[in-house]
Amino acid sequence: MIKTDALIIGAGPTGLFTAHQLKIIGLDCEIVDNLDKAGGQCIELYPDKPIYDIPAIPECTGEELTKNLLDQLKPFNINFHLGERVDELKKNEVNWEVKTNKGKTFLTPNVIIAGGVGSFEPRRFSPKECEQFEDKSIFYSIKNKKIFEGKTVSIFGGGDSALDWAVELSKNSKVNLIHRRDEFRGAQATLDKVHELQKSGKIELFTKYQLKTVKGNGTLESIDIEHENKEIKNLKSDYVLGFFGLIMQLGPIANWGLNLNKKTVEVDTEKFETNQKGIYAIGDICNYPGKLKLILSGFHEGALAARACFKLARPNEKYRFEFTTSSKTIKERLGVKSD
Amino acid sequence: MAKIIYVEHNGNSHTVNVDNGLSVMEGAVQNNIPGIDGDCGGGMSCATCHVYVKEEWFDKLEKKLDGEEDMLDQAYEPKKNSRLSCQITVSEELDGLIVNMPEKQV
Numbered sequence: 001m002i003k004t005d006a007l008i009i010g011a012g013p014t015g016l017f018t019a020h021q022l023k024i025i026g027l028d029c030e031i032v033d034n035l036d037k038a039g040g041q042c043i044e045l046y047p048d049k050p051i052y053d054i055p056a057i058p059e060c061t062g063e064e065l066t067k068n069l070l071d072q073l074k075p076f077n078i079n080f081h082l083g084e085r086v087d088e089l090k091k092n093e094v095n096w097e098v099k100t101n102k103g104k105t106f107l108t109p110n111v112i113i114a115g116g117v118g119s120f121e122p123r124r125f126s127p128k129e130c131e132q133f134e135d136k137s138i139f140y141s142i143k144n145k146k147i148f149e150g151k152t153v154s155i156f157g158g159g160d161s162a163l164d165w166a167v168e169l170s171k172n173s174k175v176n177l178i179h180r181r182d183e184f185r186g187a188q189a190t191l192d193k194v195h196e197l198q199k200s201g202k203i204e205l206f207t208k209y210q211l212k213t214v215k216g217n218g219t220l221e222s223i224d225i226e227h228e229n230k231e232i233k234n235l236k237s238d239y240v241l242g243f244f245g246l247i248m249q250l251g252p253i254a255n256w257g258l259n260l261n262k263k264t265v266e267v268d269t270e271k272f273e274t275n276q277k278g279i280y281a282i283g284d285i286c287n288y289p290g291k292l293k294l295i296l297s298g299f300h301e302g303a304l305a306a307r308a309c310f311k312l313a314r315p316n317e318k319y320r321f322e323f324t325t326s327s328k329t330i331k332e333r334l335g336v337k338s339d
Numbered sequence: 340m341a342k343i344i345y346v347e348h349n350g351n352s353h354t355v356n357v358d359n360g361l362s363v364m365e366g367a368v369q370n371n372i373p374g375i376d377g378d379c380g381g382g383m384s385c386a387t388c389h390v391y392v393k394e395e396w397f398d399k400l401e402k403k404l405d406g407e408e409d410m411l412d413q414a415y416e417p418k419k420n421s422r423l424s425c426q427i428t429v430s431e432e433l434d435g436l437i438v439n440m441p442e443k444q445v
Contacts, residue, residue, distance in 0.1 A: 049382070210417075
């Protein structure tokens, strides 16, 4: 069990800056994020797109913003729990007991949800019958490529993941690559390689096709794919892989007894606290009159939520407001010299 | 201003007036029309404002930008007549536009 003053769910810009605010005022924190890297939407959705409305930064990309926020956290020793999703949250006397899908448990008086539009999950195939084969014959990511050796693998998608895996798995497997249109958005070099492998018979390419249904009794046997013109082909397949990118799902947050409004969590504007004491929501996921989904609003919300955390984490101490320019205590925490 | 007709997957139809210059996605979100999420706020990076546009209207719309088709690869059940509604800008010419929604967005 990990004890901490505050647990931050979400390592996007709002979560990262809130960690900074907590450390500045002398609180510990831990950060959990379902993605395998920090940055949230900035890094997952638009790493290369310039952002023009971060105060005092005329222009920066999502990736640069993330890097700068991480640099700002360097003076502090903060534990990141990446690739983990918070699944359960329950009250344990004055604290919250928080469990992740990897079996970690946190005990903390403060939980700060900085979850954006929810957690990123792979987009799945639409035919319902796919569910029964999921994690057995149908996968959305690859953990162990050995299982595909000598098998027939049907790969769906048109981006780099689909192309890269088609090339890689064609070494030891029979590969079908299926995409909904003629153009691929993956790297040209990989696409050239795919065409080469197609000519040598290592990869069979089906374009303008999508998955219609999957067939099998317990284990997957074959799949039907449907052409734009409705023609159907049956392909023998031992495994099916889908690479359609990530979507954002509110996920387990919906089960924590919070007041929800569509996909957002209702909070007050003093502490950014939800209807549950000690649970805060900040950034894109929170909602209050006048809410703007701007990164700068997330920073403000995080700064206030951090001060609210102080009261619950240090019930016997009085919070003292100080500036980083003048406070000796803060400078010590930052590891910089006082004047 | 143009009248836009949003048809949910179950057939429920919503007709609203949307100001010129707004996107069809914004028109839906501002009027609380179910079935169009627009999670990324119109950044062409989430594919949760996916709609189908019938041929007679499809050809009248401005052509897709490069990134839109890439994003549609990741949409739920994309078809030939799929569009991201955040990329359709409302103008007088679109008065009467009908957009049909997929079964779900995510």
